[in-house]
Every structure is written in structure tokens, then in C-alpha cells.
Amino acid sequence: MTAIAAHETVLEASGPRPRQVSAARIGVYAFLITAALFFALPLYVMLVTSLKGMPEVRLGQIFAFPSAPTFEPWIKAWSTACTGRTCEGLTPGFLNSVKITVPSVIISIIAAALNGYALSFWKFRGANFFFGLLIFGAFVPYQVVIFPLIIFMREVGLFATLPGIIIVHTIFGMPILTLLYRNYFSALPEELFKAARVDGAGFWRIFFYVIMPMSVPITIVAIILQVTGIWNDFLFGIVFAGRENLPMTVQLNNIVQTTTGIREHNVNMAATILAAAVPLAVYFISGRWFVRGIAAGAVKG
Template structure:
């Protein structure tokens, strides 16, 4: 992919997919970013990058906050029906996305959120809840309950303990959750295709449109450049924070 993205199309047509570029060029990358045709629009996938960013940021922060809140409540406060609620969340983790698309289309349309940024963020939040709740619940289960009881004796309430005690201790698992959620949302195709609408088409949808366009000549170098550009964010996250991911999965609550 990388080698092909730097070749002029004339060299690609000669064959030899593993041969190095005779005259390396950045033109395919420029075209992929700013002028490749994604259907009838020939503005490249650059706009999709900002759309994916606008979707990924709130669709990461909101689910992580709610997942941490759910895990905290199910681990320490244990309201009536907590076991039943946790079981329902775990069942939700095994329901395929495709099964839920039509009901969610009807619900978001009824709420006036279909084909909008709040709509796609809401959908990503719904699908993230089971896994993130499980992640935070298991993490909080490893925290000594004596810390929670000491905070209660000192007069701490639900929100004060959560904000001042639990969240500062949750940095390792928050990093893990952020890596999982950002990469999951960024790599998503089907939810973005259905729920984002024309104004917030994510990068993955635009990439599909670039590669599968039926108009003009198929430019393999541009396609490869567009593919690499689309995958740069998840790749960068894994390369930069991979060790944090492993450390967060294995981290305990109390060091010493």
C-alpha cells in the first residue's frame, strides 16, 4: 500500500506491485486528501477527517463518563435490581449491531436526531455502554471496599466519592477505555453510513466512496493513499499508547 501510494499511475499499470517507485510523487496523497471523488463530490477525504473527529470526541468522552458512573454504582452502591441491570447490559454486549439498526433508525427519527451529529453520538454511546460498564465494574471490584467505607464515614456522598476518589484512581482504565472507544468509533463504517447524515459523513464512508466510485479511471495510488490516511489515527494511537493499554488492563487499584 505504501509503495503504491508513491507511484505515478503509469508505473502501476506496468505491473510489479512490489517494485519501488521510479519517480516518487506525493500527488496521490494530495489528491486523496483534497480532490478525490467520493461519489458526485470531488473534495477528497479531508472533510471526512474533521467529521470523524467531531464524532469521535463526544462519542468517547460521554460513554466513558457514563461507563465509569455505571461501574461505580454497580460496584459500591448496588441499588435494587443492580444484578438484573448488569445482566441486561451484558446481554446487550452480544447483540449484533446490524440487528439494532432498524429500531434505532425509528427511535432517532422519532426524537428528531436521525442523520445528525447528536444522533450518531447517541448511537455510539448506546453500543459502548455494555463493554465500558463491564470494564469499569471489574476495575472497581479490585478496589478495597474499605476505601469506599472510609469516604462514607467522612461524609462523602455519591457524587463526591465518585469525583474526588474514584475518578482519580481510574486513570489506567480510562486510558484503556479511551483507546478502545476512539479506535472503535473511528473505524466504524455501518453506523456512520446510516446515522451520520450528509453533513457528517465520516472518513470511512468517504474512503469506501473513493475506492468504489464507478466514474473516471481507477487510480490505485490515490486509493492506497486514501486508505493509509484513513487508518493513520488508529495506527498512531496503538503505536503511541499500546504500552499504556497493556498497563491499564493489568493495573491494580492500590500500588505499594
Template sequence: MNAPVSLPPKTPRPRRSAFTPARLGVYAFLVSVSAFFLLPLYVMVITSLKTGPEVREAILFAWPRTPQFGNWLEAWSTACISVACEGIQGGFWNSVRLVLPATALSVFLGALNGYALSFWRSKWGDLLFAILMLGAFVPFQVMIYPLVSWFRMGGFYNTYWAILLVHCIFGMPVLTLLFRNYYVSVPQELFKAARIDGGGFWRIFLQLMLPMATPMLIVATILQVTGIWNDYLFGLIFAGKDNYPMTVQLNNLVNTTFGERRYHIDMAATILTSLVPLAIYFFSGRWFVRGIAAGAVKG
């Protein structure tokens, strides 16, 4: 019998240091960026829980002696905006009443446009896509005066329908780009097979393409909800006093000229206004990343 072949002893690999200059630089950068975004949020939260005398002590980072959660309730329901002491709850419900239909309508139309421009190609399809892309890069401030003039001529300026239409219009270019690039990455064979099976434009879109675009639907919904909720300028110009969103109500509360400045109530109102976008980013961030990776930047 042959003698067993002895293998040379394994040379232990040198241990890598846990604190290399490159790794320390990455950690320092991450800590700096986190502090840049989290410190203002920390100051807002602790200020919203302080009393008026504590705020006037001007100790910015000090934790409140006794957290005053009643500040949030006051900012919600009884804080005075001009001469009305109804808090910002009216603006919250105005924002909800605006965000839900505006998001649903703009996402649906963006998905429909992207589908039409990617599969149902016509002679004017490329031109329409170029116009939509141009609209994505034109500053919206340029279009405010013409829109105000057109809405006045139409008789619905400073109404709910005006602000709803504005958000749908300005969401179209980006949403069309996202859905078009996603649908371009779908194999053409699926579309051709559906056509052979007798599927028409709407049946293929509603039963095949739209369900396949679930990742992009999540991305588009997150973009529209946060964009519409955080908007201030369009709400101030187009919504009208009865339909002011929460951001406009917050500005009116913070900049009121009656009485003393109550920074703890202002911060509580700011936290309440930002809860919806914060919740979306905390609970839907991973879905946003998955949707982007699934095809938002393809094409």
C-alpha cells in the same frame, strides 16, 4: 589450624543450542504473523507513492521509481468523490468532531455505571448488570432497524446527534464491564473510609474512584477511539450526508464510477484514513497492555 576445605571444581553447564526446534517454530510463527499483517500495509504504502502508469504495470511489490508524495495531498484535498472534488478532508474533520465527544461521554458513563454497579449496590443492580452484559453479545445488526425507526419518530435520524448517540449506546456494555471489574478489585475499605469522611456518591466517584481508574480510562479511550474511527456501517446509516465520517468518504472515493480507476490515489486515501488508529496502536500499545494487566480482566 584446620586446613581449608577444598571445594569440588564446578562442572560447566552444557551450552543450550540457540536453534532448538521449539525456538525455530516460535520464530517461524512470529515471522508468518508479522508478514501477514505487514505485507498488505507495505503494498498500500508503495502503491500510494507510485504514478498511474507504474500501478498499471502490475508489479505489486516493486518500489516506486520516484515516490509521489503529491498523491497524498491530492487524496486529502482534491480527489473527486462523485461530482465533488474536495478529497477526504471533510470526512476527517467529521470523524474528529464525532470521536472526541462520543469517546469522552461513553467513557465517562461507562466509568460511572461500573462504579455504581460495583460499590453502590441496589436491589436492581445485578439485573441491570446482566442486561448490559447481554447487550455486549447481541449483534448490533439486529438493532439497526428499531433504532432507525425510533430516530425517525424522534425527528433526528440522519443527523450528528443520531450517530453520536448510537456510538455512546453501543459502547456502554463493554465499557461498563471493564470499569465494573476494575472497581471490584479495589479494596472496599477505601470506599468505606470515604463514606465515613462524609463523601457522597459524586464526590467519591470524582475525587477517589475515577483518578484511581487511570489505567482503565486509557484502555477504554483506546477502544472507543479506534472503534468509532474505524466504524463504517453506523456512519453510513445514521450520520447523514453532511456528517459522513472518513471511512464512508473513503468508500465513496474508492467506489466512484466516474473516470479511470486511480488505485494510487485510493491507496493514499486509505493510508490517510488509517493514520489515526495506527498512531494510537504504535504510541499507546504499552499503555493498553498495562491497563489490561491492572484489572481489566479481574472480578
């Protein structure tokens, strides 16, 4: 106590510090506000552009607030904008993304939780070798393994189908999710697991009745990670989903890059916001959980 008090008197005694600090404070806020403006600007531009009519867009005032805000571009982007051959807007893409994302998230999380559970509590011979290999896979560029996967999917008749793209998302989500669950499980008290064993519970019972109910926090993180990741995916969607199941990102790109006729920037920006809406909603609602997901995913095994 006395030592702390002594330190504080020393600090207070050091002359012109307060003014120096306040100048530094201004600097801190000036920098952070400038940075925040840089990051916020594109979202602002997207929004105001999407609410303008084309004559106003052509004025070349990208930052100006719309003089007569209109939702026409949003309606067009959602239901009538053309993607190369069809003119149904983003609606089919949205539905496809839902059809891809929901099962992919559920299946990939169950598979990864099982992996992590087996790795943490039921070590079998070679388990660490397979895990190491899987983690190595997290660093391998997709392009190295995408062609063999195409051939495999074609052989089993799942190329360009909905189940096919779901399997692909499950595969590529596996390294990071398995790591996430393994790290979480190895921090759980082992006595709990042992008590369940003594009570005669087996591999599956312990998993479903003891471990999974305790995994709610990590599962929330995994869901956030997977929903945003799979919804935002472009590469796997365009390669594996097939023409009938193209996700929203692919259709968005098709709408914007379609070069026939004049480019409707307001419709394009409305479409861009619509495609970003789901992950943005997840992000704003989840708040600190999202950050936790990044930190958890970034920690090396």
C-alpha cells in the same frame, strides 16, 4: 536450593540437547518472521503504491519500490479526490470523524464509569439484572436492534444528525466499557470508599473526588478502545450520521468504490493510509496499553 541445583545438573547432563535446541530456535524464528512478513506485506504495498505515479502502477509490479516517489496521490486523496458528487478529498471526512469521535469518546466513558461505579459500590435492587442484560447486549448482532434505534432516533428528531450518531456510539460502547469499569472498581480497596462515606461524602462527591482520580489507568485503556473503535466505525456512520456528517471510513469507501473514470489505485491507497493513520498512531504510541485493552475487554464478567 539444593533441589534446584540438582535439577539443573540433570538437565545439563542430557547429551545432544543444545544442538537440538538451536535447530528448534531457527524454526521458531523462521515461523515468526514468515508470519510477520504476511502481516506487514499489506502495509508495505499500501505505502509503495501510494507513492507511485499511475503509469508505474500499471506496470503490474505491486511489490516494486517506486522509481520516482511522488506525494501527488496523497495530496489528491486529502484534498481533491471525488466521492460520488463532491471532489474535496478526505478532508471533510476527517473533520467529521473528529467531530464524531471526540464527544462520543468523552460521553461514552463518563456514562460507563458512572454505571460501573454504581454497580460496584452502590448496589441497588435489580442492578445485576440490568448489568446482565447489558452484557447480553454485547453479543447481540447490531442488525437486530438497529431498526428500532432508527425509528427511535427519528421520533426524537435526532436521526441523521451529529448528536444522534454520538448517542448511538455511546449506546453501543456501553456494554464493554461498563464491564471494564465495573471490573476495575471491584478490585479497588473498599476501605477507601467506606472512609469517604464516614467522612460524609455522597454518591457524586465520592465519584468525582475519590474514584475518578484513581481510575486513570482504566480510563486510558477505555480511551484507546473507544478512539480506535469509533474512528474505525462504518456501519453506524453510514446509517445514523446523515449525509453532512459522514465519517472518514464512509468517504474512503466512496472514493475507492467510485467507478466513474479510471481507478486511481495510488490515490486509493494514499486515502486508505490516511483513513488508517489515526488508529495506527494510537496503536503504535500506546503499545502494551492497547493489548491490555483487548485483554480487559475480552475478560468475561
